[in-house]
Structures are given as C-alpha cells and as structure tokens.
Amino acid sequence: MKTLNLLRPIGKFLLPLLVSLILLVVLWYGFLQLYPQVGLVGKSPGEVWKYLVTGPTSGTARHAIFAEMRITLRDAGIGFIAGLGGALVVAALFVGVPAVAQAFLPVAMLLRSVPLVALTPIIVLVFGRGLLGVTVMAAIVVFFPALVMIMTALRNAPTQAMELVAAYGGSRWTAMRMVSVPAALPAVFAAARVSVPGALIGALLGEWLGSGTGLGAGLIRAIPTFQYNRLWASIALVTVVSVFAYAVVGVLENLVLARFAPEQGRD
Numbered sequence: 717m718k719t720l721n722l723l724r725p726i727g728k729f730l731l732p733l734l735v736s737l738i739l740l741v742v743l744w745y746g747f748l749q750l751y752p753q754v755g756l757v758g759k760s761p762g763e764v765w766k767y768l769v770t771g772p773t774s775g776t777a778r779h780a781i782f783a784e785m786r787i788t789l790r791d792a793g794i795g796f797i798a799g800l801g802g803a804l805v806v807a808a809l810f811v812g813v814p815a816v817a818q819a820f821l822p823v824a825m826l827l828r829s830v831p832l833v834a835l836t837p838i839i840v841l842v843f844g845r846g847l848l849g850v851t852v853m854a855a856i857v858v859f860f861p862a863l864v865m866i867m868t869a870l871r872n873a874p875t876q877a878m879e880l881v882a883a884y885g886g887s888r889w890t891a892m893r894m895v896s897v898p899a900a901l902p903a904v905f906a907a908a909r910v911s912v913p914g915a916l917i918g919a920l921l922g923e924w925l926g927s928g929t930g931l932g933a934g935l936i937r938a939i940p941t942f943q944y945n946r947l948w949a950s951i952a953l954v955t956v957v958s959v960f961a962y963a964v965v966g967v968l969e970n971l972v973l974a975r976f977a978p979e980q981g982r983d
Contacts (some may be wrong), residue, residue, distance in 0.1 A: 730963055730966070730967070733959055733962070733963050733966075736959070737956075737959060740955070741761050744760070744761055745760060745761065748760055757944050758944075758948070759944055759945055759947075759948035759949075761952070763945065763948075764945070764948050764949045764952050767945040767946070767949050768781070768949050768953075777945070777946065777949070780934075780946075781931070781934070781946065781949060781950055781953060784929075784930050784931040784933075784934045784950075785930075785931050785950075785953060785954075785957070787923070787929055787930035787931070788916070788919050788920060788923060788930040788931040788932065788954075789957070790847075791847065791850045791851055791854060791919035791922065791923065791927075791930060792854050792915040792916045792918070792919035793915070794847070794851040794854070794855075795850070795851040795852070795853070795854020795855040795857070795858060795915050795918055795919055796854065796855075796858055796911055796912065796915035798851060798854075798855040798858075799854065799855035799856065799857070799858025799859040799862065799911065799915065800858055800859075800862050800907065800908055800911055802855065802859050803858070803859050803860075803862035803863040803866055803907065804862075804866060804904070806824075806859075806863055807862075807863055807866040807867040807870055808870065808892060808897075810863075810867055811867060811870040811871055811892065811896070812888055812889060812892060817867075824860065824863065825860075827860075828860040832853060832856060832857065832918070832921060833921070833925070835856070836853065836921070836922075836925045836926065839852055839853060839922075839926070840925070840926050845926050845927050845928070846927060847927070849922060849926045849927065850919055850922035850923055850926055850927050850930070851919075851922075852922075853918045853919070853921060853922035853926065854914075854915045854916075854918035854919040854922060855915075855918070856918065857911075857914040857915060857917060857918035858911040858914050858915050858918070861907065861910055861911065861914065862907035862908075862910075862911055865903050865906060865907040865910075866900060866903055866904055866907055868903065869896075869899065869900035869902070869903030869904070870892065870896045870897075870899075870900050872899075873891075873892075873895050873896035873899045873900070874895060874899060877891075877895040877899075878891045878895050878896070881894055881895060901972065901973060902969075902973065905965065905966075905968070905969035905972070905973070908965045908969075909962055909965045909966060909969070912958060912961040912962050912965055913958045913961075913962065916954060916957070916958050916961075919932065920932035920935070920954070924936050931950055931953075931954065934946070934950060935947060935950050935951070938950070
C-alpha cells in the first residue's frame with residue numbers, strides 16, 4: 717500500500733509530460749502542414765527519425781550529434797549544480813543575515829536584468845572560452861530564478877515552529893535547518909525543475925558564443941551549411957532531453973518529499 721501511495725503521485729506527474737510530448741509532435745506536424753513554405757527548411761518528426769535512426773547515414777549522424785550532446789550535457793550539468801547550489805547558499809545567507817540581503821540583493825537583481833548575451837564578452841574575457849566559461853553562463857541562468865524562489869520559501873517558514881525552536885534556545889540557523897529548509901523543499905525542487913531547461917539554454921548559448929564546441933556550436937554551423945536535417949534533429953534531441961531531465965527531477969521530488977517532508981508533498 718505504501719509503495720502504491722508513492723507511485724500514484726509519480727504517475728500523475730509523468731502522465732501529463734507524456735501527453736505534452738505527444739501534443740508537441742502533433743503540433744509539429746500541424747505547423748508544417750499549415751505553413752508548407754516552411755517545408756523548404758523544416759523537417760517533420762518522421763524525417764528526423766529517419767535521419768537519426770533508420771536512414772542510410774543515420775549511424776554517422778547519430779554519432780556526431782550524440783558526441784556534441786554529451787559535451788552540452790556536461791556543461792549544463794555542472795552549471796545546474798553550481799547555480800542551484802549557489803542559490804541555496806546565498807538564499808540561506810540572505811534570509812539568515814538580513815543586512816547582507818539589503819546590501820547585495822539589489823546588486824544581484826541589477827545583474828539579473830542585464831541580458832546574458834551582453835554579459836558573454838565579459839564572461840569569456842574573465843573565464844575563458846573553455847568549460848569554465850560555458851558553465852558560468854549556465855549557472856547564471858539557473859542562479860537568479862532559483863535564488864528568488866528559495867528565498868521566498870525560506871522567509872515563509874511556519875512562524876509558530878520558528879518561535880518554538882527559539883523558545884528552546886535554538887539559534888536562527890538552527891531554526892532554519894530544522895524548520896525553514898524542510899518547509900522550503902517544494903520550492904527547492906520547483907526551482908530545480910525550472911532550472912533544468914534553463915541550464916541547457918545557458919550551455920547552448922555559451923557554446924555558441926564562447927567555446928565553439930557542443931550542440932550549441934553545432935546548431936549554428938548547421939544553418940549556413942544547409943544541414944537542416946541535423947538542425948531539426950538537434951533541436952528535437954534537446955527538447956526530449958530537457959523533458960526527460962525535468963521528469964527525473966519531478967520523480968526525485970516526489971521520493972524526497974515522501975521521505976523527509978510528507979506534509980509538503982505535491983498532489
């Protein structure tokens with residue numbers, strides 16, 4: 717019975733994602749039918765499948781795209797961990813020490829308002845065109861939205877529980893560890909789910925403007941060389957990977973909340 721109760725919310729989370737993927741394929745076909753002029757450069761899901769799986773050169777095409785995808789996943793993964801981890805630490809610091817938040821939060825929001833494309837030359841000059849520069853871009857995309865969501869959740873921790881810890885002599889940091897952090901777990905996972913596609917976008921942008929490697933650079937090289945099959949196959953692969961990573965985070969969310977904060981679990 718306990719296993720069934722655990723699997724039910726996971727199934728409720730995964731089913732809409734499956735429906736969304738099917739709907740996306742239907743809309744893809746419908747768009748190409750509605751705008752046949754796009755067919756000059758647009759490729760249907762069937763053509764992408766043939767290019768990657770059943771075509772005469774699918775093995776070579778798949779090897780090239782997957783090699784670039786591995787680089788992008790590495791860049792996005794490191795950026796995701798760094799950005800989300802940094803957001804957790806900074807959010808706890810800002811909530812625990814309000815003076816620090818008052819001094820640095822406006823600066824953080826000001827930096828957030830600057831387009832990442834405009835920051836790219838500075839990031840490249842400081843961190844270089846390699847792995848570090850790309851992961852910094854991915855981390856920036858993840859950091860700021862996650863910081864706002866986690867800070868809001870930490871500040872909205874149950875007041876009575878916080879006062880109870882203080883009444884027993886607990887410090888502000890003890891109350892945060894025992895009350896605020898468990899209460900903020902849904903927001904942390906929500907930030908993680910939102911950050912997964914953000915990390916991929918940041919990595920792709922960093923590869924395009926910075927490193928010249930990975931799927932981001934491959935997408936740009938495919939356009940002037942008229943490799944539209946490769947372009948659409950790369951876009952489809954990024955979409956599927958993004959949805960899959962989002963689903964993995966959602967499943968982990970249900971498992972963690974069921975174990976550590978069952979009252980905070982998602983329906």
